[in-house]
Amino acid sequence: MAKVKKPTKAALKRINSIITRYSEQRWGLIPLLQEIQQVQGYIPPVVIPHIASAMRLFPSQVQGVITFYTQLYTEPQGKNVVRVCRGTACHVRGGKTILKLVKQELGVEEGETTSDYEYTLETVACIGVCALAPNIVINNSTHGHMNPKKVARLFEKEDGS
Amino acid sequence: MEAVTITLDGVEVSGYSGMTILDLARDSGVDIPTLCHDPHLNPTGACRLCLVEDDSSGALLASCVVPIRPGMVINTRSPRVIERRKVIVQFMLASHPDSCLVCDKGNRCQLRKLASEMGIGLLDFQRLPQSAAIQDVNPFIERDLSRCILCAKCIRADQELVVEGAIDYMDRGFTAKPATLGDVPLEESACTFCGTCVAMCPTGALMEKERSYHGTTTTTVDSICPFCGCGCSISLEVKDNKVVRVKPGTKSQVNRGTLCVRGSYGYDFVHSNERLTSPLIKVDGSFQEASWEQALGHISGEFKRIKEDHGASSLAILGSSKCTNEENYLLQRLARAVLGTNNIDNGSRLYNPATRFGLGQSIGFPSTTNTIDKIEDSEVIMVIGANPTASAPAVSYAIKRAVNHRNARLLLIDPRETGLAPFANLWLRPEVGTDVVLLNELCRVIIDEKLFDEEFVTRRTDNFEELVRSLKDNTPEYAQSITGISSEDIQLAAQLLAGAQRASIVYGNGITQHINGTDNVTALANLAMLNGNVGQRGGGIFALQRENNGLGACDMGTLPDFLPGYQSLDDDQVRKGFEEHWGVDLPAEAGLTAIEMIERAATGGVKGMLIVGENPVSGFPNPSAVRDALTSLDFLVTTDLFLTETAELATVVLPAASFAEKEGTFTNFEGRVQQIHKAVEPVGDSMPDWEIILQLASAMGQSMPYSTLQQVMTEIEDLVPLYQYLADADLKIEGLGRADLESERLRARRLFKGLFPSGFGRFSPVEYNQPVGQTDNGYPFTLVSGSILYQFGSGTRSLKASRLRRFWSESWLEINEDDAEYSGYGDGDVVRVISPIGEVTTTVRVTNALPKGLLFMPVSFPESPVNKLYGVNLDPRAKAPSFKPCAVRLERINPDG
Numbered sequence A: 001m002a003k004v005k006k007p008t009k010a011a012l013k014r015i016n017s018i019i020t021r022y023s024e025q026r027w028g029l030i031p032l033l034q035e036i037q038q039v040q041g042y043i044p045p046v047v048i049p050h051i052a053s054a055m056r057l058f059p060s061q062v063q064g065v066i067t068f069y070t071q072l073y074t075e076p077q078g079k080n081v082v083r084v085c086r087g088t089a090c091h092v093r094g095g096k097t098i099l100k101l102v103k104q105e106l107g108v109e110e111g112e113t114t115s116d117y118e119y120t121l122e123t124v125a126c127i128g129v130c131a132l133a134p135n136i137v138i139n140n141s142t143h144g145h146m147n148p149k150k151v152a153r154l155f156e157k158e159d160g161s
Numbered sequence B: 001m002e003a004v005t006i007t008l009d010g011v012e013v014s015g016y017s018g019m020t021i022l023d024l025a026r027d028s029g030v031d032i033p034t035l036c037h038d039p040h041l042n043p044t045g046a047c048r049l050c051l052v053e054d055d056s057s058g059a060l061l062a063s064c065v066v067p068i069r070p071g072m073v074i075n076t077r078s079p080r081v082i083e084r085r086k087v088i089v090q091f092m093l094a095s096h097p098d099s100c101l102v103c104d105k106g107n108r109c110q111l112r113k114l115a116s117e118m119g120i121g122l123l124d125f126q127r128l129p130q131s132a133a134i135q136d137v138n139p140f141i142e143r144d145l146s147r148c149i150l151c152a153k154c155i156r157a158d159q160e161l162v163v164e165g166a167i168d169y170m171d172r173g174f175t176a177k178p179a180t181l182g183d184v185p186l187e188e189s190a191c192t193f194c195g196t197c198v199a200m201c202p203t204g205a206l207m208e209k210e211r212s213y214h215g216t217t218t219t220t221v222d223s224i225c226p227f228c229g230c231g232c233s234i235s236l237e238v239k240d241n242k243v244v245r246v247k248p249g250t251k252s253q254v255n256r257g258t259l260c261v262r263g264s265y266g267y268d269f270v271h272s273n274e275r276l277t278s279p280l281i282k283v284d285g286s287f288q289e290a291s292w293e294q295a296l297g298h299i300s301g302e303f304k305r306i307k308e309d310h311g312a313s314s315l316a317i318l319g320s321s322k323c324t325n326e327e328n329y330l331l332q333r334l335a336r337a338v339l340g341t342n343n344i345d346n347g348s349r350l351y352n353p354a355t356r357f358g359l360g361q362s363i364g365f366p367s368t369t370n371t372i373d374k375i376e377d378s379e380v381i382m383v384i385g386a387n388p389t390a391s392a393p394a395v396s397y398a399i400k401r402a403v404n405h406r407n408a409r410l411l412l413i414d415p416r417e418t419g420l421a422p423f424a425n426l427w428l429r430p431e432v433g434t435d436v437v438l439l440n441e442l443c444r445v446i447i448d449e450k451l452f453d454e455e456f457v458t459r460r461t462d463n464f465e466e467l468v469r470s471l472k473d474n475t476p477e478y479a480q481s482i483t484g485i486s487s488e489d490i491q492l493a494a495q496l497l498a499g500a501q502r503a504s505i506v507y508g509n510g511i512t513q514h515i516n517g518t519d520n521v522t523a524l525a526n527l528a529m530l531n532g533n534v535g536q537r538g539g540g541i542f543a544l545q546r547e548n549n550g551l552g553a554c555d556m557g558t559l560p561d562f563l564p565g566y567q568s569l570d571d572d573q574v575r576k577g578f579e580e581h582w583g584v585d586l587p588a589e590a591g592l593t594a595i596e597m598i599e600r601a602a603t604g605g606v607k608g609m610l611i612v613g614e615n616p617v618s619g620f621p622n623p624s625a626v627r628d629a630l631t632s633l634d635f636l637v638t639t640d641l642f643l644t645e646t647a648e649l650a651t652v653v654l655p656a657a658s659f660a661e662k663e664g665t666f667t668n669f670e671g672r673v674q675q676i677h678k679a680v681e682p683v684g685d686s687m688p689d690w691e692i693i694l695q696l697a698s699a700m701g702q703s704m705p706y707s708t709l710q711q712v713m714t715e716i717e718d719l720v721p722l723y724q725y726l727a728d729a730d731l732k733i734e735g736l737g738r739a740d741l742e743s744e745r746l747r748a749r750r751l752f753k754g755l756f757p758s759g760f761g762r763f764s765p766v767e768y769n770q771p772v773g774q775t776d777n778g779y780p781f782t783l784v785s786g787s788i789l790y791q792f793g794s795g796t797r798s799l800k801a802s803r804l805r806r807f808w809s810e811s812w813l814e815i816n817e818d819d820a821e822y823s824g825y826g827d828g829d830v831v832r833v834i835s836p837i838g839e840v841t842t843t844v845r846v847t848n849a850l851p852k853g854l855l856f857m858p859v860s861f862p863e864s865p866v867n868k869l870y871g872v873n874l875d876p877r878a879k880a881p882s883f884k885p886c887a888v889r890l891e892r893i894n895p896d897g
């Protein structure tokens, strides 16, 4: 998986100026986190204590909020987010094997990002197209009736290689 | 409060508005099961186990969060309620691991208890995946979150009560769990191992590590923590004559369900195998076990001989700020009535007298002027010269609660970045030893800007004009140049403080342990009086006490210049009262203070000494001189739990019982008198100090007329005005039964009652004198010493507590980053710290918590005794040695010699 890059000095400066704008406004935590994520793509853990002290919260509380929302990340995400469905229908029709194959294909575990920052792998509970199970969602497009061959092709194609 | 009547299970019951259904049910003796509720925590309604049915609407309500409303009809046992509760417990068990069967929480697990009460078997479930046990290597707390039921009690305990913020929920859904920042082990997090969350966790998810006993105990004994002056209530769990667990006591107004690491995990010194179990008499340089009869006979013979040959003033007693009030009372009677000398003092000489003199002369009351809950009610809290996160954790919790949950503003005055710094609204870092200038300047600004409480000053105080005159020549420039704090910041601080109706001033040894400690306290009292913060409902002056009974020992007259209750020795009338009561003539001349005893011992003026539960060799300045002095005595007796550095010099050593092995009372820093109770039998032949004193008096042929401790307590009530039983009106405490009320009365009898006992508070101008211990060329650094959380005092007991000892076993030296970089020191480097008086060796810790030029070393580690660096520089009035600034230099020790 990708080694978490340390945010650059410039990035930290950018983040800090965002934090300053929200200082001591506890209600502002969520918009603040969203803004950082928008600008930076993720919320570097090193800035959590800064956020906490500006908001007069505990760092553990800020972490609690970040980890509560699946849309907030503490690690840089890949260009493409791959979500493998773990819903019951997908499970019954071999979703587990599909997940295993995707992991092998990308060389990362759930929640991790490939070292070239191309892909981030996640699982989802159910995406609601059970008729097509097993399913994979890449960014906004759904790929149904997955099998080992299709998995391999999918990433070849996406890779462009 | 308005009365509200509801129908509960068919019976009409009344409570007051604001009560929850659960509160009222419990008050009425109706049992409702709960898992996430605790009276100390804000209710969240997380577990839903406390469901009850509202008969009129049929709704199921979480009784721990729903307030009572007039006319409600509540059923706590309807079939729906019972069924629903059962389902909830089944769900919880479904995600519970098989290790439940072997879990050490056993019958203390509330989940398991509920399951069995509801007739739910443990194994009839489809199991769900669980998170695994966590590898924490600390010696205190063990986490197995597979047993967590997500009640959030631990998180609330951590954030609402002790306000450390070490843990919060992480993730959600199946993987949600209470976690530290970055999910690191507790020892790498902000956790202080206070144990509060462990005591509250209803399951086996959080447990005490290294339990000496794994099962359920049946005997619990209420007592008081024997370490710091906060005086937290504790509950000792006992099994087979052993204290096997300590939990926060219930119903304490002081600690409110919390403790600190010392209280929770420091108790096992009681069962250390190094405890003294028999009297020892030194024969030809080595100790031999002896019987009590032999030992006491020997002592009385020697004391009598010395008294005959050299007079009573050649004998001296050093009493203990750790012993009970009753023991200290008996001890001063032993000195005055049996030995015939006022040479009696106690260990709190090292930190307390500046408060006694400073506050005494200003407000006419020798100690803290309000109760700890009033700190929480304050609008502004000023903390100066105190690091309560280490020295008085329960007070630090109250301060942090006030700031985080009640919007109090914190004015922190400390050159070091203490644990309170993140909570401060304004943090001033004066040069060490310049507090008087800062405090005077605060007074001047407040007077100049007419911010003071005019009515209070006119009606309740005198000598104001004198204060104004003395401050006339102060200028902002002068204050800034001495303290290093900008005049703008001083002005801000003054406005902050004066702007509050209810302001509290909290101070500690950083104020008192200076050569001008009395001046510091006096200047603080001036400031408090200017703002009208003495003797009103909120706010006050809070003088922290290092030890559990430092205040009580002084109250009891274990002092060379006062009879019990600070009654003057010079007052013939008072003396006569005691003489009549005790049936002997009493010496009228003031005796020697602790430091003077040692000095006199060195010059031969004192020949025989009894030292009770104190360890001057490791606590007093210039220990080698102390050692020499004690060695040159004709005869030294010590009583202690352990063979301390001081005891080793004695001819006779008597084994004393610990706090868990005796009865008595301690007086905490607020002046609350609290009872300790015997939980286990004294180890070996050891005896409580009060029995030792009584037996010694008999051995000397002057028995004291007490056969029970109660008789001593009664005499204290009779003869010590501060401790008189006062049937107070202000004791209407809600929710207390009759027995509680009795003990509340006991607790409250010494608390500050209203306004200055003398009628007026008196302003006393204070002048600044250059402190001693200034740095100069040869000694470029300023060293301050102080307490740390994981040890206590000189370490005599806390280093025998196995877990505390293991967590931090060695001393260190803190140095500012820039200084370290400049001199090329890194973490772990071994250095010699050298003062003009002595030197010690220790290891470096680089920190950004100190300003440049300042060093910090903890007391408590006899292997690197920081007291060796200090000479004896006494506060002229308090006769207490300075322990704060000391000029030192550093020398690197090469690892290869």
Ligand code: SF4
Residues within 6 Å of the ligand: B147, B148, B149, B150, B151, B152, B153, B154, B155, B178, B197, B200, B201, B202, B203, B205, B206
């Ligand atoms: S660890 Fe214990 S106290 Fe904390 S949420 Fe889990 S069960 Fe509750």
Ligand code: SF4
Residues within 6 Å of the ligand: B141, B154, B157, B158, B162, B164, B165, B166, B167, B190, B191, B192, B193, B194, B195, B196, B197, B198
């Ligand atoms: S032991 Fe105390 S500080 Fe540590 S997590 Fe528990 S409540 Fe917080």
Ligand code: SF4
Residues within 6 Å of the ligand: B225, B226, B227, B228, B229, B230, B231, B232, B255, B259, B260, B261, B262, B263, B264, B392, B393, B394, B395
């Ligand atoms: S705060 Fe003091 S009295 Fe309370 S548990 Fe800790 S050491 Fe004991």
Ligand code: FES
Residues within 6 Å of the ligand: B033, B034, B035, B036, B037, B044, B045, B046, B047, B048, B049, B050, B051, B062, B063, B064, B065
């Ligand atoms: S006790 Fe009421 S919801 Fe948990």
